[in-house]
Amino acid sequence: MIKTLLMNIDEPDQVEIGRVRERGGYAALEKALRMEPAALIEEVKASGLRGRGGAGFPTGMKWSFVPKNSDKPTYLLCNADESEPGTFKDRKLMECDPHLLIEGMAIACYALDCHLSYIYLRGEFEFIAHTLQKALDEAYEAGILGPSVCGRDYALDIYLHLGQGAYICGEETSLIESLEGNRGYPRIKPPFPATHGFLASPTVVNNVETLCALPWIIANGSAAYAAMGTEKSKGTKLFSVSGHVAKPGVYEVEMGYPLMDFINNESGGVPNGRKLKAVIPGGSSVPVLRAEECEGVLLDYESLLKAGSMLGSGGMIVFDETVRMPEALSVIADFYAHESCGQCTPCREGTGWAAKILRNLIAGKGKRPDIDLLLKIADMMEGKTICPLADADVMPIRSFITKFRSEFEELCSN
Ligand SMILES: Cc1cc2nc3c(=O)[nH]c(=O)nc-3n(C[C@H](O)[C@H](O)[C@H](O)COP(=O)(O)O)c2cc1C
Ligand code: SF4
Numbered sequence: 001m002i003k004t005l006l007m008n009i010d011e012p013d014q015v016e017i018g019r020v021r022e023r024g025g026y027a028a029l030e031k032a033l034r035m036e037p038a039a040l041i042e043e044v045k046a047s048g049l050r051g052r053g054g055a056g057f058p059t060g061m062k063w064s065f066v067p068k069n070s071d072k073p074t075y076l077l078c079n080a081d082e083s084e085p086g087t088f089k090d091r092k093l094m095e096c097d098p099h100l101l102i103e104g105m106a107i108a109c110y111a112l113d114c115h116l117s118y119i120y121l122r123g124e125f126e127f128i129a130h131t132l133q134k135a136l137d138e139a140y141e142a143g144i145l146g147p148s149v150c151g152r153d154y155a156l157d158i159y160l161h162l163g164q165g166a167y168i169c170g171e172e173t174s175l176i177e178s179l180e181g182n183r184g185y186p187r188i189k190p191p192f193p194a195t196h197g198f199l200a201s202p203t204v205v206n207n208v209e210t211l212c213a214l215p216w217i218i219a220n221g222s223a224a225y226a227a228m229g230t231e232k233s234k235g236t237k238l239f240s241v242s243g244h245v246a247k248p249g250v251y252e253v254e255m256g257y258p259l260m261d262f263i264n265n266e267s268g269g270v271p272n273g274r275k276l277k278a279v280i281p282g283g284s285s286v287p288v289l290r291a292e293e294c295e296g297v298l299l300d301y302e303s304l305l306k307a308g309s310m311l312g313s314g315g316m317i318v319f320d321e322t323v324r325m326p327e328a329l330s331v332i333a334d335f336y337a338h339e340s341c342g343q344c345t346p347c348r349e350g351t352g353w354a355a356k357i358l359r360n361l362i363a364g365k366g367k368r369p370d371i372d373l374l375l376k377i378a379d380m381m382e383g384k385t386i387c388p389l390a391d392a393d394v395m396p397i398r399s400f401i402t403k404f405r406s407e408f409e410e411l412c413s414n
Contacts, residue, residue: 002228004216004236005209006252009096015131017138020099026144028215032107033152040111044214047222048234053079053170053207054283054313056233056301063204065194066112072201076109076117077179079207081163081170083122084283085335087315089238090208092250094121094128097212098135102158104211106149107218109156112204117158120175123165132160167339171387172205174341185343186387209238209314229255233300237314239266244320246271255300262299263318274320278403282312284332285392287399288325308399325404326411329396330358336393347390350381354397361411368412375401 013019020026032040045060066074078101082090094101101119109117121129136158139145147155161179163169169178173187176198197203213235217225226234233255239262242248246268253262259281263269270276276291281299287309289297297307304311319328337355342348354377360366378397381390401408 001252001254002236003252004225004228005093005100005212005238006097006250007216008100009092014097014099015135017099017135017142021142024219025099025215026103026150028219029103029106029110029144030150032110032218033150033154037111037113040107040218043222044111044217045222047217047225048229048232049210049213049217049225050233050301051207052209052213052237052314053205054084054285056311059206059210062194062206063108063112065192066202066204067195070195070202072199073116074112074114074202074204075198076105076112076114077172077175077198077203077205078105078117078119078211079170079172079175079205080119080121080125081167081175082125082208082313083165083167083170083339084285084313084315085332086240086242086280086317087283087313088240088242089250089314091125091128092238092240093208093212094125094132098132099139100212100215101132101208102135102139102144104214105158106144106156107214108204108206108211109158110149110154114204115155115157117156118179118198119158119160120169120179121160121162122170123163126162129160129162136160166341167335168341168387168389171389174387175205176203183341185341186389188386230298230300230302232302233311237299237311239299239314239316241267241316241318243316243318244270244274244276244323245318253299256298256303259294259297259299262316263294267316267318270318270320272320274322276318277321277323278319278325280309280315280317280319280396282310283315284317284335285388285395286310286312287395288403290403310395325400325407326358327362329400330355330362332396333358333393336389340389344385344390346381347385347393350377350390351393353377354393361408364411364413366412368409370412371401371405371408 169184174184178184193203251266333355337351
């Protein structure tokens, strides 16, 4: 299977620029610099690349929303906040191939006529900050970044910014607020970052994996990328798999790869002779699938949606038959209650209320009406808030309860 993201992952010294250049690193950037920025955007559009941060929005189209003749500078912000439970794919890229990210960012910046860019790194990833900073320093020393990128009449600076470890700062407008030095509160959209983003200027926020896909696309052409995957989900995708599998880790597969093959082959299957019970395919914010619902499902945006879930961030969590679903849901609900920024009443009150009811249920203090109350709280949160964090809590609450209701009822005294 072709690798477009993890192709260098087993190579030693990928954090040494000399080795990186030997294996052809930054050749795609040099090719991009010989192209017109507009042609570059068309190339990314033609590749069919969709944002890997969770929403799956077409990358080239997002770039084309940036106004061409603004009197303000354009910014590219790399979203390296990766805090979605179960998701650890961006971390792998940054730890093992930081120059791939820098090359992808430089390509995106050139296409967007951006001269100043930031990597917003999750606070808990301080250990990766050292690797990224070393790679940035090397890129400056080699003339890849700075006043004359690869010797061309194009200046680019990339700075690393370490967040403070708040899940909400991965939401793009919250990330922008945080980078501006403010509290990480999501903004009401519109206006969108494309016109009013960082410092009220045109801004593109892209995920690490999205940006890392660019060097391969430019080096090999959009047609080669679009030839992989399905009709609407192109290219390859990283999945981080955790939970009850023999080989947890990060794997790259072509879009449209069968979910059960991924669990049984790439991930080594469910260990200890136990049965598969459920799978969360795309991070804790997406609906859970029962084992029988996973049969025939493909790992792409459309197939997972049809199956009643979503591809999300690609953070797959596998549950075997020993998992008690109310307990798993309680852990997830506690997370969202803790991470709500508190701006919107339905989210601030709803996430905390749901988490409390679930803790009560598990402690054996629940009653049957509590189960329907949880579903009602989910209805009251859905679609009524500034950002989708509340909806991210709704998806697991609703799907866990409707698909495993008897397990919740067993915990109730009446
Ligand atoms: C609560 C919340 C947390 C998010 N966390 C992340 C994150 O950690 N990393 C990320 O890339 N996108 C995250 N997103 C999505 C971003 O808002 C944004 O859509 C994404 O960075 C766009 O990049 P892409 O187009 O390359 O996918 C989050 C969204 C929400 C609502
Ligand atoms: S939905 Fe929740 S996290 Fe998002 S802005 Fe409202 S309160 Fe904050």
